[in-house]
Amino acid sequence: xxxxxxxxxxxxxxxxxxxxxxxxxxxxxxxxxxxxxxxxxxxxxxxxxxxxxxxxxxxxxxxxxx
Numbered sequence: 001x002x003x004x005x006x007x008x009x010x011x012x013x014x015x016x017x018x019x020x021x022x023x024x025x026x027x028x029x030x031x032x033x034x035x036x037x038x039x040x041x042x043x044x045x046x047x048x049x050x051x052x053x054x055x056x057x058x059x060x061x062x063x064x065x066x
Contacts, residue, residue, distance in 0.1 A: 022030070032040070 035043075
């Protein structure tokens, strides 16, 4: 007797059927639209800080005399 480790989902709910037909990008876009304007602004600022931190060119490391 084998058991299925996946939880059973009710196929009769509109939400589960609708989500099954969306691409990952569409799901992310839908979640972004549900975010509050304050939350969207927070994430925009966080992204700007991340870009500033990680896209600044680094100074070259000094090389040894080998």
